[in-house]
Amino acid sequence: MSSADQPSAEELLEHLSQLYPDLSPQLKKAAAYLMENRVEFALQPIRKTADAVDVAPSTFMRLAKTLGFDRYDSLRQVFQRSLQEGQGNFSSRADSLIELGGRCEQQGVVAEMAGCTYRGIEELFGEEMVSRIKQAAELILASPQVHVLGLRDSYSCAYHLAYVGSVAMSHIRLVRAQEGSLFTELARIDKGDLLIAFAFHPYTRETIEASRIAIEQGAQLICITDSLRSPLVPGAKVVLEVQTETPNFFPSIVTSITLIEALLAVCVARGGKKMLTKIRRFDQQMEDLGGYYTEE
Amino acid sequence: MSSADQPSAEELLEHLSQLYPDLSPQLKKAAAYLMENRVEFALQPIRKTADAVDVAPSTFMRLAKTLGFDRYDSLRQVFQRSLQEGQGNFSSRADSLIELGGRCEQQGVVAEMAGCTYRGIEELFGEEMVSRIKQAAELILASPQVHVLGLRDSYSCAYHLAYVGSVAMSHIRLVRAQEGSLFTELARIDKGDLLIAFAFHPYTRETIEASRIAIEQGAQLICITDSLRSPLVPGAKVVLEVQTETPNFFPSIVTSITLIEALLAVCVARGGKKMLTKIRRFDQQMEDLGGYYTEE
DNA sequence: TGAGTAAAAGTACGTTTGTATTATTTTTTA
DNA sequence: TAAAAAATAATACAAACGTACTTTTACTCA
Numbered sequence: 001m002s003s004a005d006q007p008s009a010e011e012l013l014e015h016l017s018q019l020y021p022d023l024s025p026q027l028k029k030a031a032a033y034l035m036e037n038r039v040e041f042a043l044q045p046i047r048k049t050a051d052a053v054d055v056a057p058s059t060f061m062r063l064a065k066t067l068g069f070d071r072y073d074s075l076r077q078v079f080q081r082s083l084q085e086g087q088g089n090f091s092s093r094a095d096s097l098i099e100l101g102g103r104c105e106q107q108g109v110v111a112e113m114a115g116c117t118y119r120g121i122e123e124l125f126g127e128e129m130v131s132r133i134k135q136a137a138e139l140i141l142a143s144p145q146v147h148v149l150g151l152r153d154s155y156s157c158a159y160h161l162a163y164v165g166s167v168a169m170s171h172i173r174l175v176r177a178q179e180g181s182l183f184t185e186l187a188r189i190d191k192g193d194l195l196i197a198f199a200f201h202p203y204t205r206e207t208i209e210a211s212r213i214a215i216e217q218g219a220q221l222i223c224i225t226d227s228l229r230s231p232l233v234p235g236a237k238v239v240l241e242v243q244t245e246t247p248n249f250f251p252s253i254v255t256s257i258t259l260i261e262a263l264l265a266v267c268v269a270r271g272g273k274k275m276l277t278k279i280r281r282f283d284q285q286m287e288d289l290g291g292y293y294t295e296e
Numbered sequence: 297m298s299s300a301d302q303p304s305a306e307e308l309l310e311h312l313s314q315l316y317p318d319l320s321p322q323l324k325k326a327a328a329y330l331m332e333n334r335v336e337f338a339l340q341p342i343r344k345t346a347d348a349v350d351v352a353p354s355t356f357m358r359l360a361k362t363l364g365f366d367r368y369d370s371l372r373q374v375f376q377r378s379l380q381e382g383q384g385n386f387s388s389r390a391d392s393l394i395e396l397g398g399r400c401e402q403q404g405v406v407a408e409m410a411g412c413t414y415r416g417i418e419e420l421f422g423e424e425m426v427s428r429i430k431q432a433a434e435l436i437l438a439s440p441q442v443h444v445l446g447l448r449d450s451y452s453c454a455y456h457l458a459y460v461g462s463v464a465m466s467h468i469r470l471v472r473a474q475e476g477s478l479f480t481e482l483a484r485i486d487k488g489d490l491l492i493a494f495a496f497h498p499y500t501r502e503t504i505e506a507s508r509i510a511i512e513q514g515a516q517l518i519c520i521t522d523s524l525r526s527p528l529v530p531g532a533k534v535v536l537e538v539q540t541e542t543p544n545f546f547p548s549i550v551t552s553i554t555l556i557e558a559l560l561a562v563c564v565a566r567g568g569k570k571m572l573t574k575i576r577r578f579d580q581q582m583e584d585l586g587g588y589y590t591e592e
Numbered sequence: 593t594g595a596g597t598a599a600a601a602g603t604a605c606g607t608t609t610g611t612a613t614t615a616t617t618t619t620t621t622a
Numbered sequence: 623t624a625a626a627a628a629a630t631a632a633t634a635c636a637a638a639c640g641t642a643c644t645t646t647t648a649c650t651c652a
Contacts, residue, residue, distance in 0.1 A: 024599060039380045042339075045639060056601045061641070072640065083379055084335050109561045110429070114421045117554055121417075125410045128306050133406065152587075153460060156553075160452040164546050202582070203589040228313035228331045229324075231589055239310060248561050249575050250460050254554050257452075258413055265405045265544050279545050286498070291448075293499040293527055320629060341609060352631050357611065368610065 009038060009082035012075075016067060023066070029053050030063045042079035046072055112247045120243030120255035124262070129240075133259070136222050136238045137266040140169070143194035143220070149175040150198035151207050157198045157224070157253055161260045167282045168268055168275045175210070182206055183213075191218030200226045200244050200251040208232060224256055305334060305378035312363060319362070325349050326359045338375035342368055408543045416539030416551035420558070425536075429555070432518050432534045433562040436465070439490035439516070445471040446494035447503050453494045453520070453549055457556045463578045464564055464571045471506070478502055479509075487514030496522045496540050496547040504528060520552055 007015070016031055023031055033053045034041050041049060050057040064075040123129065140146055146169070150158025162174035175185050175195075189195060195214040199207045208231045211221055215235045223232040226244040233239055242259055244251035268275055286292055303311070312327055319327055329349045330337050337345055346353040360371040419425065436442055442465070446454025458470035471481050471491075485491060491510040495503045504527045507517055511531045519528040522540040529535055538555055540547035564571055582588055 026600060043376050043379070046641090047639075057640080058602085058642095059600070062599090080339050083339065109565050110421060110426055110558050113554075113558055113561055114417070117417055118414075121410070121413060125406060130406055153456075155459070156452040156456040159455065160549065163449065163451070168545065202579075205587060205589045208589045228309055229316055229328055231317070233313045234317050235314075239313065246557065246561075248557060249464065249564060249572075250560075252557055253456065254550060254557065257553050258409075258550050261542065261544060261548055261550065262406050262409055264546075265409055265542075268545060269405050276545075283498075291501060293501045293504045295527070322630060342611095343609075353610080354612095354631070355629095358629090 007078065009079050012067065012078055013038075019066065026055055026059050027063055027066065029055055030059050034063070038079050039083065042076060042083050046076075109247060113252075116243070116246045116252065117254050120245070120252070121258055123243055124255055124258055132238055132240055133263050133266055136240060136263055137270055139194055139220065139222060139238060140165075140172070140196075140263075140267055141270060143192070144171065145190065145193040146172040146196065147175050147189055147193060147214075147219075148172065148196045149207060149210060151177055151204045153250055153253070154198035154200060154204070154207070154256075157256045157260060158196075160257060161196065161264070164260075165264055165267070168264070168271065168279050170278070177206065182210060186210055186213055186217075189214050189217055189219050193219045194222065195219050196222045196224070197232055198224045198256065199230060199232050200253075200256075201230070203231055211235075224259065226251060302377075303374065305375050308363065308374055309334075315362070322351055322355050323359055323362065326351055326355050330359070334375050335379065338372060338379050342372075405543060409548075412539070412542045412548065413550050416541075416548070417554055419539055420551055420554055425555075428534060428536055429559050429562055432536060432559055433566055435490055435516065435518060435534060436461075436468075436492075436559075436563055437566060439488070440467065441486065441489040442468040442492065443471050443485055443489060443510075443515075444468065444492045445503060445506060447473055447500045449546060449549070450494035450496060450500070450503070450552075453552045453556060454492075456553060457492065457560070460556075461560055461563070464560070464567065464575050466574070473502065478506060482506055482509055482513075485510050485513055485515050489515045490518065491515050492518045492520070493528055494520045494552065495526060495528050496549075496552075497526070499527055507531075520555065522547060 013035055016035065020028065020031055030053055033049070037052075040052070044052070046057045046060050050060055053059075061072050064072045067075060069075045146165070148158045148162040148165070150156075158174060162172055165172040166174075175182070177185065193214075195211060197207055197211045211223070211232060212235070215221055221232075221236045222238045222240065223230070223236040224240045224242060225232045226242060228239065228241060240259060242255040244253070244255065246252040268279075309331055312331065316324065316327055326349055329345070333348075336348070340348070342353050342356050346356055349355075357368050360368045363371060365371045442461075444454045444458040444461070446452075454470060458468055461468040462470075471478070473481065489510075491507055493503055493507045507519070507528060508531070511517055517528075517532045518534045518536065519526070519532040520536045520538060521528045522538060524535065524537060536555060538551040540549070540551065542548040564575075
């Protein structure tokens with residue numbers, strides 16, 4: 001047990017399973033339901049819960065008191081909280097990392113960062129996200145041209161996607177915005193093309209304007225951004241939301257980079273052999289041109 | 297949309313994010329809360345939710361109706377259901393993301409990537425690494441000039457470090473290598489300066505040569521690379537080794553980016569107030585110059 | 593058999609809930 | 623600048639809620 005005040009759901013269930021054999025028949029029914037339906041239990045009011053087991057509401061009140069709670073709601077809150085925390089694999093490790101970090105100042109910062117990173121990545125590999133990544137990959141493979149746009153703090157993302165992506169898929173290119181060339185570059189976006197745009201808060205004005213223009217020109221948009229409220233979202237075909245929170249003064253791009261690499265992996269997996277030979281050819285060329293370092 | 301009867305939470309949030317720009321101010325506040333606190337929204341009654349946003353309860357009712365629901369509870373139930381499902385599929389499996397992989401081909405790739413990413417980051421936050429990060433930060437803060445070099449697949453790393461870093465520390469600059477300007481740029485590296493160089497296998501020839509020249513010129517070197525046998529290591533003052541392995545055809549830069557952000561965090565933590573005012577001034581300037589997007 | 597005693601169900605009540613309605617403020621339009 | 627419209631806040635109320643209390647049931651033991 002960690003704290004008598006607010007036991008975790010797991011601790012509680014373990015405690016309950018020990019008490020179980022000695023409970024009265026009705027309390028057993030109630031306890032059994034709780035053990036096997038924690039989520040429903042957390043969400044439903046006492047009356048609905050009681051109905052589900054065909055038991056009087058007061059039975060669940062007695063159960064709460066048997067477990068040492070003063071009120072029914074305290075019991076239910078335990079399970080609501082466990083829902084909120086999501087009890088994810090990474091998050092729990094992250095928490096322990098943070099606890100560990102308190103020792104010295106810098107380690108604290110780093111540990112907190114680690115926590116954010118873990119949480120961000122965990123979200124990234126959820127089912128919903130994976131299916132979106134697949135959608136995005138589909139779009140990339142189907143489009144005649146793919147333009148990648150990211151400015152300022154998002155430029156690293158755009159560059160990474162465009163550089164690595166173009167090795168495997170020659171129809172991917174980076175939208176450059178040096179010396180005010182952005183809007184000239186936009187002219188190269190044709191109807192039916194795909195634009196992949198990156199923007200994190202505070203959003204760079206040009207990125208927003210550029211993607212609106214692209215949509216007007218008949219292009220499709222995939223946006224990678226930090227919130228569903230981002231000005232990039234309206235009009236986007238696929239929205240890839242990433243976690244950018246961090247104790248730092250700038251938004252973290254770690255999850256975005258991870259997303260990019262996952263996206264590329266899926267593209268290659270779908271792209272088949274054609275793509276593999278393309279990659280091999282690129283490697284060969286680099287070697288022939290002396291682009292790579294070889295010892296002595 | 298799949299079913300008009302009971303849209304999924306994700307569909308709903310996407311729908312909402314499309315509507316978002318046209319909502320009234322108060323409805324935006326409510327919508328924003330919903331988009332970023334789905335779990336709390338599912339658990340709390342309307343009054344608590346309204347209080348959290350400092351909005352009248354009726355605002356949330358209007359939000360529900362705006363989204364096409366007849367009653368507030370129907371909206372909340374959508375998120376309650378998504379809680380139930382999310383809980384069942386994921387966390388109850390509890391162990392590792394990799395287990396999740398087998399289901400379909402693409403998900404397998406993604407899951408394996410998740411594993412690599414996780415391992416890489418875990419290594420990064422070990423004690424040994426943290427102490428090296430501190431050494432590196434010390435060097436950065438002590439040097440009169442810091443040059444950041446990374447080419448090809450490492451350019452995103454170099455750019456990220458230099459761009460974000462220069463916001464807080466004006467003595468950080470990116471070494472550019474466009475149109476063969478690399479060696480001209482190297483002339484700017486003085487004795488006592490610091491060079492931070494990135495290179496991953498297969499190592500780009502110019503990066504290796506450039507850092508050797510820099511050392512000859514009396515500069516110190518921090519290298520961020522994927523192996524202790526990397527040609528960048530000899531002569532380096534601090535070596536930061538990162539994990540780049542991944543099922544992909546290119547080395548992953550996720551851990552490098554994470555390292556960069558940790559490094560910056562430590563720099564800022566040590567840099568004190570001077571740095572904070574510098575960051576604030578940058579923000580102010582960007583806002584004044586209209587660099588950031590603001591709604592309407 | 594019938595008092596005694598847990599356990600369970602039922603009842604009643606003050607709160608809190610969602611919601612329709614009305615009032616107020618803000619914004620738009622003429 | 624005044625009127626009209628829209629958006630927001632306040633109010634009121636019935637339904638549903640948790641919970642204390644009472645009644646009924648089931649069982650134990652003189």
